[in-house]
Amino acid sequence: DQQVKQNSPSLSVQEGRISILNCDYTNSMFDYFLWYKKYPAEGPTFLISISSIKDKNEDGRFTVFLNKSAKHLSLHIVPSQPGDSAVYFCAASANSGNTPLVFGKGTRLSVIA
Amino acid sequence: DVKVTQSSRYLVKRTGEKVFLECVQDMDHENMFWYRQDPGLGLRLIYFSYDVKMKEKGDIPEGYSVSREKKERFSLILESASTNQTSMYLCASSFRRSGELFFGEGSRLTVL
Numbered sequence: 001d002q003q004v005k006q007n008s009p010s011l012s013v014q015e016g017r018i019s020i021l022n023c024d025y026t027n028s029m030f031d032y033f034l035w036y037k038k039y040p041a042e043g044p045t046f047l048i049s050i051s052s053i054k055d056k057n058e059d060g061r062f063t064v065f066l067n068k069s070a071k072h073l074s075l076h077i078v079p080s081q082p083g084d085s086a087v088y089f090c091a092a093s094a095n096s097g098n099t100p101l102v103f104g105k106g107t108r109l110s111v112i113a
Numbered sequence: 114d115v116k117v118t119q120s121s122r123y124l125v126k127r128t129g130e131k132v133f134l135e136c137v138q139d140m141d142h143e144n145m146f147w148y149r150q151d152p153g154l155g156l157r158l159i160y161f162s163y164d165v166k167m168k169e170k171g172d173i174p175e176g177y178s179v180s181r182e183k184k185e186r187f188s189l190i191l192e193s194a195s196t197n198q199t200s201m202y203l204c205a206s207s208f209r210r211s212g213e214l215f216f217g218e219g220s221r222l223t224v225l
Contacts, residue, residue, distance in 0.1 A: 009153065034213060043117070043203055043216030044156070089156060093211035098163075100146060100171070101214060105155035 003027045004092050006104035015113045019077040023090030023104055026071065030092040034101065035064060035075050038087045047088075048075070080111045116140070117217035119204050125223045132191040134220050136204030144207045145187035146214065147171075147179065149200040156203065162187055163210055194224045 005024045013019045023033075031052040036044035050057040050064045050073065057064050063076045077084055090104040120135035138145065146161040148171075158171030160179040168179050176198060180188045187206075191198055201221050205214040 006155075032211070036214075036216075038150075041122075041219065041221065043205075043218045044214075045216070046213055049213065091214075098210050100158055100161055100211065103148075103156040105153065 001026070002104075003030075004090055004102050004104040006088075006090055006107050008107050009105070010108040010110070012110045012112060013080045015082055015111055016079045019075075019080045019084065019109055019111065021075040021077075021088050021090075021107050021109065023073050023075075024071060025073075025092050027092070027094070027102075028071070029094040030102075032093045033064070033066060033073050034091045034093075035062075036089040036091060036103075037084075038089065038106070044089060077109075080109075082111050082113050085109055085111045117204055117206055117215050119202075119217040119220045121220050122218065123221050123223075125225065126194050127225055128195060130194050130224075132194050132198075132222065132224075134189040134191075134202055134204075134222070136187045136189070136217055137185050138187075138204075138206040138215070139185065140206065140208075140215070141184065142206035142208055142215075143184070144210055145181065146205045146207070147177075147187065147189045148203045148205065149173070150203060150219075151200050159189065159202075191222075194222075196224050198222065199224045 034049040035047040038044040087106045091101040147159040148156045162181040204217045
Protein backbone atom coordinates (compact mmCIF):
# COMPACT_ATOMS: atom_id res chain seq x y z
CA ASP A 1 0.00 0.00 0.00
CA GLN A 2 1.49 3.30 -1.09
CA GLN A 3 1.77 5.68 1.82
CA VAL A 4 3.00 8.62 -0.26
CA LYS A 5 1.33 9.24 -3.60
CA GLN A 6 2.23 11.53 -6.43
CA ASN A 7 -0.63 11.00 -8.81
CA SER A 8 0.73 13.05 -11.71
CA PRO A 9 3.61 11.26 -13.43
CA SER A 10 4.39 14.34 -15.49
CA LEU A 11 3.70 18.05 -15.76
CA SER A 12 4.53 20.61 -18.45
CA VAL A 13 4.66 24.31 -17.69
CA GLN A 14 5.64 27.38 -19.66
CA GLU A 15 8.72 29.26 -18.52
CA GLY A 16 7.80 32.07 -16.14
CA ARG A 17 4.53 30.46 -15.03
CA ILE A 18 3.81 28.66 -11.76
CA SER A 19 4.50 24.92 -11.38
CA ILE A 20 2.41 23.11 -8.80
CA LEU A 21 3.40 19.57 -7.84
CA ASN A 22 1.08 17.62 -5.58
CA CYS A 23 1.57 14.87 -3.05
CA ASP A 24 -0.88 12.95 -0.86
CA TYR A 25 -0.14 10.72 2.10
CA THR A 26 -2.13 8.19 4.05
CA ASN A 27 -0.15 7.69 7.25
CA SER A 28 -1.38 10.08 9.93
CA MET A 29 1.86 9.53 11.87
CA PHE A 30 3.87 11.40 9.25
CA ASP A 31 5.00 14.74 10.63
CA TYR A 32 7.93 15.74 8.46
CA PHE A 33 7.81 16.17 4.69
CA LEU A 34 10.51 16.81 2.14
CA TRP A 35 10.85 17.47 -1.57
CA TYR A 36 13.79 16.22 -3.59
CA LYS A 37 14.79 17.12 -7.12
CA LYS A 38 16.56 14.70 -9.42
CA TYR A 39 18.27 15.27 -12.74
CA PRO A 40 19.05 12.30 -15.02
CA ALA A 41 22.21 10.39 -14.08
CA GLU A 42 22.52 12.26 -10.78
CA GLY A 43 21.45 11.56 -7.22
CA PRO A 44 18.45 13.37 -5.76
CA THR A 45 19.15 16.65 -4.03
CA PHE A 46 17.18 18.07 -1.14
CA LEU A 47 14.99 21.00 -2.08
CA ILE A 48 12.75 22.03 0.80
CA SER A 49 11.03 20.55 3.83
CA ILE A 50 8.15 21.28 6.16
CA SER A 51 7.25 20.14 9.63
CA SER A 52 3.65 19.37 10.54
CA ILE A 53 3.62 22.29 12.98
CA LYS A 54 3.67 24.62 9.97
CA ASP A 55 1.40 24.95 6.98
CA LYS A 56 3.82 26.80 4.71
CA ASN A 57 7.54 27.02 4.17
CA GLU A 58 9.20 29.26 1.61
CA ASP A 59 12.70 29.28 0.15
CA GLY A 60 13.22 31.64 -2.74
CA ARG A 61 11.15 30.49 -5.71
CA PHE A 62 10.05 27.34 -3.88
CA THR A 63 7.14 27.13 -1.44
CA VAL A 64 5.72 24.03 0.16
CA PHE A 65 2.17 24.04 1.51
CA LEU A 66 0.85 21.44 3.95
CA ASN A 67 -2.82 20.67 4.54
CA LYS A 68 -2.85 18.20 7.40
CA SER A 69 -6.58 17.65 7.45
CA ALA A 70 -6.51 16.66 3.79
CA LYS A 71 -3.18 14.83 4.15
CA HIS A 72 -1.95 16.79 1.17
CA LEU A 73 1.09 18.84 0.36
CA SER A 74 2.13 20.78 -2.67
CA LEU A 75 5.28 22.34 -4.03
CA HIS A 76 4.96 25.66 -5.85
CA ILE A 77 7.73 26.94 -8.09
CA VAL A 78 7.39 30.56 -9.15
CA PRO A 79 8.55 31.57 -11.68
CA SER A 80 9.39 28.30 -13.36
CA GLN A 81 12.68 28.13 -15.24
CA PRO A 82 13.99 25.63 -17.82
CA GLY A 83 16.61 24.49 -15.29
CA ASP A 84 13.77 23.33 -13.03
CA SER A 85 13.03 20.51 -15.49
CA ALA A 86 13.66 17.38 -13.42
CA VAL A 87 11.89 14.63 -11.52
CA TYR A 88 10.52 15.78 -8.16
CA PHE A 89 10.03 13.32 -5.32
CA CYS A 90 7.89 13.89 -2.29
CA ALA A 91 8.99 12.10 0.90
CA ALA A 92 7.58 11.77 4.39
CA SER A 93 8.60 10.48 7.76
CA ALA A 94 7.40 10.12 11.30
CA ASN A 95 10.04 12.49 12.65
CA SER A 96 10.13 11.04 16.08
CA GLY A 97 10.20 7.49 14.76
CA ASN A 98 12.86 5.09 13.69
CA THR A 99 11.73 4.41 10.17
CA PRO A 100 13.35 5.67 6.96
CA LEU A 101 11.82 8.24 4.66
CA VAL A 102 9.00 7.01 2.46
CA PHE A 103 9.08 8.34 -1.10
CA GLY A 104 6.43 8.91 -3.72
CA LYS A 105 6.95 7.73 -7.29
CA GLY A 106 7.91 11.16 -8.54
CA THR A 107 6.59 13.75 -10.98
CA ARG A 108 8.56 14.71 -14.07
CA LEU A 109 8.42 18.46 -14.56
CA SER A 110 9.17 19.94 -17.97
CA VAL A 111 9.52 23.70 -18.17
CA ILE A 112 9.16 24.84 -21.75
CA ALA A 113 10.98 27.95 -22.90
CA ASP B 114 29.47 19.83 2.60
CA VAL B 115 28.18 16.31 2.99
CA LYS B 116 29.72 14.02 0.48
CA VAL B 117 28.41 10.59 -0.39
CA THR B 118 30.60 8.84 -2.93
CA GLN B 119 29.59 5.81 -4.93
CA SER B 120 32.50 3.92 -6.39
CA SER B 121 31.17 3.28 -9.90
CA ARG B 122 28.94 5.55 -11.97
CA TYR B 123 28.33 3.00 -14.72
CA LEU B 124 28.70 -0.77 -14.67
CA VAL B 125 27.86 -3.48 -17.19
CA LYS B 126 27.73 -7.04 -15.88
CA ARG B 127 26.60 -10.40 -17.15
CA THR B 128 23.79 -12.51 -15.71
CA GLY B 129 25.05 -14.59 -12.81
CA GLU B 130 28.01 -12.37 -11.97
CA LYS B 131 28.58 -11.12 -8.43
CA VAL B 132 28.37 -7.34 -8.20
CA PHE B 133 29.68 -5.03 -5.48
CA LEU B 134 28.48 -1.45 -5.20
CA GLU B 135 30.46 0.60 -2.74
CA CYS B 136 29.38 3.74 -0.93
CA VAL B 137 31.37 6.01 1.38
CA GLN B 138 30.18 9.06 3.32
CA ASP B 139 32.38 11.61 5.05
CA MET B 140 29.97 13.19 7.54
CA ASP B 141 30.16 10.62 10.31
CA HIS B 142 26.49 9.75 9.78
CA GLU B 143 25.20 6.76 11.68
CA ASN B 144 22.54 5.92 9.11
CA MET B 145 23.05 4.67 5.57
CA PHE B 146 20.64 3.47 2.91
CA TRP B 147 20.52 1.79 -0.50
CA TYR B 148 17.71 2.61 -2.93
CA ARG B 149 17.04 1.72 -6.52
CA GLN B 150 15.26 4.01 -8.91
CA ASP B 151 13.23 2.74 -11.85
CA PRO B 152 10.95 4.70 -14.19
CA GLY B 153 7.40 4.82 -12.87
CA LEU B 154 8.37 3.11 -9.62
CA GLY B 155 10.18 5.94 -7.86
CA LEU B 156 12.76 5.29 -5.15
CA ARG B 157 12.49 1.91 -3.49
CA LEU B 158 14.41 1.06 -0.34
CA ILE B 159 16.55 -2.09 -0.58
CA TYR B 160 18.45 -2.17 2.72
CA PHE B 161 19.46 0.26 5.41
CA SER B 162 21.77 0.37 8.38
CA TYR B 163 21.56 2.37 11.58
CA ASP B 164 24.94 1.30 12.94
CA VAL B 165 28.11 -0.55 12.09
CA LYS B 166 27.51 -4.26 11.51
CA MET B 167 23.79 -3.66 11.65
CA LYS B 168 21.43 -4.03 8.69
CA GLU B 169 17.71 -3.96 8.12
CA LYS B 170 15.66 -5.07 5.12
CA GLY B 171 13.83 -2.42 3.21
CA ASP B 172 10.93 -2.90 0.84
CA ILE B 173 12.71 -4.94 -1.85
CA PRO B 174 15.65 -6.87 -0.32
CA GLU B 175 15.31 -10.02 -2.42
CA GLY B 176 18.41 -10.74 -4.48
CA TYR B 177 20.56 -8.30 -2.51
CA SER B 178 22.73 -8.30 0.59
CA VAL B 179 24.71 -5.55 2.31
CA SER B 180 27.80 -5.10 4.43
CA ARG B 181 28.61 -2.37 6.96
CA GLU B 182 32.00 -3.11 8.49
CA LYS B 183 32.93 0.53 9.03
CA LYS B 184 30.74 3.49 9.90
CA GLU B 185 31.52 5.40 6.72
CA ARG B 186 31.13 2.54 4.27
CA PHE B 187 28.02 0.66 3.17
CA SER B 188 28.24 -1.91 0.40
CA LEU B 189 25.46 -3.42 -1.67
CA ILE B 190 26.05 -6.91 -3.03
CA LEU B 191 24.23 -8.70 -5.82
CA GLU B 192 25.21 -12.35 -5.31
CA SER B 193 24.07 -13.43 -8.77
CA ALA B 194 23.03 -10.55 -10.98
CA SER B 195 19.88 -10.88 -13.04
CA THR B 196 18.50 -8.73 -15.85
CA ASN B 197 15.70 -7.41 -13.63
CA GLN B 198 18.36 -5.84 -11.44
CA THR B 199 19.28 -3.43 -14.21
CA SER B 200 18.62 -0.11 -12.53
CA MET B 201 20.00 3.10 -11.04
CA TYR B 202 21.28 2.41 -7.53
CA LEU B 203 21.43 5.26 -5.05
CA CYS B 204 23.24 5.32 -1.73
CA ALA B 205 22.30 7.84 0.95
CA SER B 206 23.23 8.76 4.50
CA SER B 207 21.54 10.76 7.22
CA PHE B 208 22.16 12.20 10.66
CA ARG B 209 18.74 11.18 12.00
CA ARG B 210 17.07 7.86 11.27
CA SER B 211 14.00 9.46 9.75
CA GLY B 212 15.59 12.70 8.68
CA GLU B 213 16.95 14.34 5.57
CA LEU B 214 18.91 12.05 3.28
CA PHE B 215 22.09 13.00 1.44
CA PHE B 216 22.45 11.01 -1.76
CA GLY B 217 25.39 9.94 -3.84
CA GLU B 218 25.43 10.47 -7.59
CA GLY B 219 24.14 6.99 -8.31
CA SER B 220 25.45 3.86 -9.99
CA ARG B 221 23.80 2.86 -13.24
CA LEU B 222 23.99 -0.95 -13.47
CA THR B 223 23.17 -2.83 -16.64
CA VAL B 224 22.92 -6.62 -16.46
CA LEU B 225 23.10 -8.37 -19.81
